[in-house]
Amino acid sequence: MKMFKVLSITHVSFLTFILGTMTGFLISKWPEVGSLSWRNPEQIPSQDLLMGGNLHWVPANRSSPLRTHYNKPDIAQAPRSDVMILTPWLAPIIWEGTFNHDILMEEYQRNSYRIGLIVSAVGKYIKLLKKFLESAERYFVKGGMVKYYVCTNRPDEVKALNLDIKRPMKIIKVPEYSDWNQAVMGRMEVIKNQTELLFHKELDYLVCLDTDIVMLNHIGVEILGELVGALHPVFYKWPRIKFPYERRPVSQAFIPEDKGDFYYQGNFFLGTVSRIYQLTKACYEDIMKDRANGIHARVDEESHLNKYFLYNKPTKVLSPEYIWSDSVESQKDIKIKRVNHGDKPFKKGT
Numbered sequence: 001m002k003m004f005k006v007l008s009i010t011h012v013s014f015l016t017f018i019l020g021t022m023t024g025f026l027i028s029k030w031p032e033v034g035s036l037s038w039r040n041p042e043q044i045p046s047q048d049l050l051m052g053g054n055l056h057w058v059p060a061n062r063s064s065p066l067r068t069h070y071n072k073p074d075i076a077q078a079p080r081s082d083v084m085i086l087t088p089w090l091a092p093i094i095w096e097g098t099f100n101h102d103i104l105m106e107e108y109q110r111n112s113y114r115i116g117l118i119v120s121a122v123g124k125y126i127k128l129l130k131k132f133l134e135s136a137e138r139y140f141v142k143g144g145m146v147k148y149y150v151c152t153n154r155p156d157e158v159k160a161l162n163l164d165i166k167r168p169m170k171i172i173k174v175p176e177y178s179d180w181n182q183a184v185m186g187r188m189e190v191i192k193n194q195t196e197l198l199f200h201k202e203l204d205y206l207v208c209l210d211t212d213i214v215m216l217n218h219i220g221v222e223i224l225g226e227l228v229g230a231l232h233p234v235f236y237k238w239p240r241i242k243f244p245y246e247r248r249p250v251s252q253a254f255i256p257e258d259k260g261d262f263y264y265q266g267n268f269f270l271g272t273v274s275r276i277y278q279l280t281k282a283c284y285e286d287i288m289k290d291r292a293n294g295i296h297a298r299v300d301e302e303s304h305l306n307k308y309f310l311y312n313k314p315t316k317v318l319s320p321e322y323i324w325s326d327s328v329e330s331q332k333d334i335k336i337k338r339v340n341h342g343d344k345p346f347k348k349g350t
């Protein structure tokens with residue numbers, strides 16, 4: 001009896017020890033187990049993509065190409081000394097000469113991120129679509145998993161364009177908007193709704209562009225990040241007081257004169273699906289509040305976007321190379337013009 005008591009006490013202590021150790025081990029591993037079985041787009045930090053910090057997420061048997069050979073980064077040498085390459089909140093600003101595309105592409109291929117490129121072609125803007133998409137086919141994230149999403153009120157006209165593209169394209173039917181303002185602002189609502197319905201299942205990243213963009217040079221995986229805005233080519237050297245921000249406090253897009261980092265252009269923004277959902281939802285709701293108060297922000301949805309980026313800082317910023325326009329005078333710090341934006345064979349209004 002005494003012997004049994006001693007044995008059972010030893011047994012119980014031993015079992016408690018084993019169970020305790022196993023529970024501790026499982027708790028310590030739980031977050032990793034969770035992220036392995038469910039890849040949350042929120043957990044794709046741009047920095048990880050740059051530095052390979054999420055390599056441990058990749059199954060060991062996944063084949064990967066041989067590492068590209070490149071010069072070791074020199075800690076004493078900034079890649080560019082003529083421009084700011086890091087914001088004060090530590091987001092990289094992407095300029096030609098600041099990144100090695102091969103390294104970034106290797107990281108991209110390991111993760112096979114799915115990228116959606118969404119564009120609006122409503123009414124006469126359908127005429128711009130062929131040039132836009134065919135240039136994207138040539139220059140936009142070459143070698144990446146890209147799907148095009150075209151928002152249009154006339155799907156048949158889009159289908160009849162005889163597009164020379166191989167990557168998949170989905171047409172999203174949108175209403176016949178009453179005027180230019182409605183069509184431009186309506187994009188926020190469409191992207192928000194489609195994210196709820198579709199994008200959260202189909203994509204990791206969503207890139208939102210204007211149709212009057214023609215790509216002239218490579219736009220690669222260096223653009224990918226959690227929340228990314230692009231610097232307007234006209235205003236990037238201007239003082240904040242001269243930015244065309246919305247200055248009326250009554251508007252939801254209001255930015256006081258002593259606030260503001262940069263002036264971002266509304267024709268190029270991107271991010272993970274969940275960050276773009278938050279952005280478009282916030283902008284859409286602010287546009288609706290303004291509308292209820294009879295207000296139209298100074299530069300349409302771009303004003304709302306700038307207010308959003310002021311209080312929700314982008315994790316990466318694209319230099320004006322990415323939204324350059326031939327109508328802007330050439331600048332020394334623009335080493336490459338990746339696009340020409342704004343060329344239209346018709347007048348803007350309806």
Ligand SMILES: CC(=O)N[C@H]1[C@@H](OP(=O)(O)OP(=O)(O)OC[C@H]2O[C@@H](n3ccc(=O)[nH]c3=O)[C@H](O)[C@@H]2O)O[C@H](CO)[C@H](O)[C@@H]1O
Pocket residue numbers: 119120121122123124125179180183184209210211212265266267299300301302342348
């Ligand atoms: C000089 C100026 O004021 N520039 C502003 C204007 O640029 P843009 O003159 O570049 O605007 P835009 O005419 O390209 O319109 C924006 C985009 O909305 C789509 N669209 C628009 C109207 C329409 O009937 N059908 C249609 O599909 C189309 O994708 C187009 O590219 O508007 C932009 C909206 O991002 C920004 O606010 C710019 O700062």
Ligand SMILES: [Mn+2]
Pocket residue numbers: 210211212213267341342
């Ligand atoms: Mn445009």
